[in-house]
Amino acid sequence: MTTIELQxxxxxxxxxxxxxxxxxxxxxxxxxxxxCTELMFQGVAISLIAFSxxxxxxxxxxxxxxxxxxxxxxxxxxxxxxxxxxxxxxxxDADAWREMKG
Amino acid sequence: MAAVPPSTxxxxxxxxxxxxxxxxxxxxxxxxxxxxxxxxxxxxxxxVVAGIGTIMLLPGKREIAFRRIGGALLGVAGLLxxxxxxxxxxxxxxxxxxYFWIFSxxxxxxxxxxxxxPRPVYxxxxxxxxxxxxxGLFILMYAEFMAAALVIxxxxxxxxxxxxxxxxxxxxxxPEGKPAAAVLGEYDAVSREPFIACCxxxxxxxxxxxxxxxxxxxxxxxxxxxxxxxxNPETIQGTAxxxxxxxxxxxxxxxxxxxxILTIAMVGAIxxxxxxxxxxxxxxxxxxxxxSPILTPQDDSPASVPVYGTRNPRQKGHPEx
Numbered sequence: 001m002t003t004i005e006l007q008x009x010x011x012x013x014x015x016x017x018x019x020x021x022x023x024x025x026x027x028x029x030x031x032x033x034x035x036c037t038e039l040m041f042q043g044v045a046i047s048l049i050a051f052s053x054x055x056x057x058x059x060x061x062x063x064x065x066x067x068x069x070x071x072x073x074x075x076x077x078x079x080x081x082x083x084x085x086x087x088x089x090x091x092x093d094a095d096a097w098r099e100m101k102g
Numbered sequence: 103m104a105a106v107p108p109s110t111x112x113x114x115x116x117x118x119x120x121x122x123x124x125x126x127x128x129x130x131x132x133x134x135x136x137x138x139x140x141x142x143x144x145x146x147x148x149x150v151v152a153g154i155g156t157i158m159l160l161p162g163k164r165e166i167a168f169r170r171i172g173g174a175l176l177g178v179a180g181l182l183x184x185x186x187x188x189x190x191x192x193x194x195x196x197x198x199x200x201y202f203w204i205f206s207x208x209x210x211x212x213x214x215x216x217x218x219x220p221r222p223v224y225x226x227x228x229x230x231x232x233x234x235x236x237x238g239l240f241i242l243m244y245a246e247f248m249a250a251a252l253v254i255x256x257x258x259x260x261x262x263x264x265x266x267x268x269x270x271x272x273x274x275x276x277p278e279g280k281p282a283a284a285v286l287g288e289y290d291a292v293s294r295e296p297f298i299a300c301c302x303x304x305x306x307x308x309x310x311x312x313x314x315x316x317x318x319x320x321x322x323x324x325x326x327x328x329x330x331x332x333x334n335p336e337t338i339q340g341t342a343x344x345x346x347x348x349x350x351x352x353x354x355x356x357x358x359x360x361x362x363i364l365t366i367a368m369v370g371a372i373x374x375x376x377x378x379x380x381x382x383x384x385x386x387x388x389x390x391x392x393x394s395p396i397l398t399p400q401d402d403s404p405a406s407v408p409v410y411g412t413r414n415p416r417q418k419g420h421p422e423x
Contacts, residue, residue, distance in 0.1 A: 007314045012209065022304075025294070031264060045236070092290075093288075
C-alpha cells in the first residue's frame, strides 16, 4: 500500500479552498477576486476526484465535469460583467461599486 | 508516529499565544488515533503561524523585507506540516508519494502566490501553474481524462479569457526597481482587511485539517484495483469510457442541463459585454458638405452619368488615363 492516502489529497484540497477564500476576501481587484473563486473550485475538484478514486465510484469524476461547466459559465459571465463595469467607471476596484441602487 | 521533534519549538510558541487552559483542553482530546497521526494543537499552532505569515505577505503599504519575513514564516509552517504527516513507507521510496509531495507543494505555493501577488497578470500565470499541478495530482489518482479536461478547459480556455480581460483593463507596466505600489492602482497594492480574512480563512483551514486527520482511520482504504484483461482490448476501459458511461446512464438530465447552462452563459456574456451604440439626437448621422450624397440605383447606373463632350451617352467624356 502506498504511503499516500485519501486524507493527504483531502488536505491539499482543503488548503487550496481556504487560500482561495482568503484571497477572495482580501483582494480588491475584481479579476483577482474571480481568480480566487477558481482556486476554490480547484480545491473542491481535488477532493471530489480523491473520493472518486478511493471509492471506485465514477460519480465524483462526473461531478467534477459539472464543476468545470459551472466554472466556465461563471468565468464567461463574470468577465463580461467586469468588462462592462470597467467601461463604466474605468477602474477594477471592487470598492468603487460600494454604492449601488436597488 | 507521535508528534515529531521539530514541533516542540512551536509548542513553546503556542503556549505563549494561548492560555494554558485552552492548551490543556485541547491536549485532553488527544486519543490514540489522533496521536498516531497529528495532534490538533500542532495543526492549530501551524495555522496561526501560517496566518501571521499570510497577513504579512499580503500586498500592502509595507516594506519588501516585511513581506519577505511573512513569506518565510509561511514557508516554515508549510514545511513543518508535511513533515508531521509524512510517514515513511516501509524503507523503499514510493514513487507515487514523491510525485504527490512535488505536485501538492507546487499547487499550494502557486495558490499562495495567486493570492498574494500584487499584479493581476502574475496572479493569472501562477494560477496556470496551480492548474498544471492539480492535473498532475489527478493523474496520480488515475483520473487521466479529468486531468486532460482540466488543462484544456482551465489553462486553455478560462485562463486565456482572464488574461485577455486583464490586458484589456490594466494600466501601464511597472518599471524595474520601483515598488509596485507606486504604479499599480491602490486597489491592487493594498489588500482589504487582511487580519480578519486570515483569521477566518485559517480557522476554516484548521477545522478542515483537524476533521480530515481526526477521521483519517474511518476512511476506507482503497479497494483493490479491478483486474484488467490486457489480452482482450474490448474489456479495457479508461476513465474516459467510465465517466462517459456513468454520465450517459445515470446523469442524463444533468448533462443536458449543463449544456443548456453553457449556452445561456454564452448568450448572456455577449449580451452583457456588448458595447451599446446609441442612436439618439446628438449622435444622429449628418452628412458633411464634402461628402457626396448617397447614390440611388438610378444614379449608380453608368448609363445615367452625364457625359460631356459627346452626345453618345455610352461613351466616356474623359479618357480614364
